[in-house]
Amino acid sequence: MTGLEALQSVQFVTKKGKRPAVLRAEDWECLIEWLETLEDVQTVQQAFTQLKKTKDNRRRAGWLEWDKVKGEIG
Secondary structure, eight states, rough: OHHHHHHHOOOOBBTTTTTTTTTOOOHHHHHHHHHHHHHHHHHHHHHHHHHHHTOOTTTTTOOOHHHGGGGGGO
């Protein structure tokens, strides 16, 4: 299921003048995964835009060397 399909699966319930949205847990998880993927794509696009601005100079673009930071990832 795509994020758009998860959004389209929302059901609305009216109670006491309010309309909360109801999703199946699986649809909610799919929606969260979709949003996280969009966030990852934006991060990569920004990184490559910065890399282009520095004419492929990774250091000037702010990229870190893997061998220097791999021990910090936990």
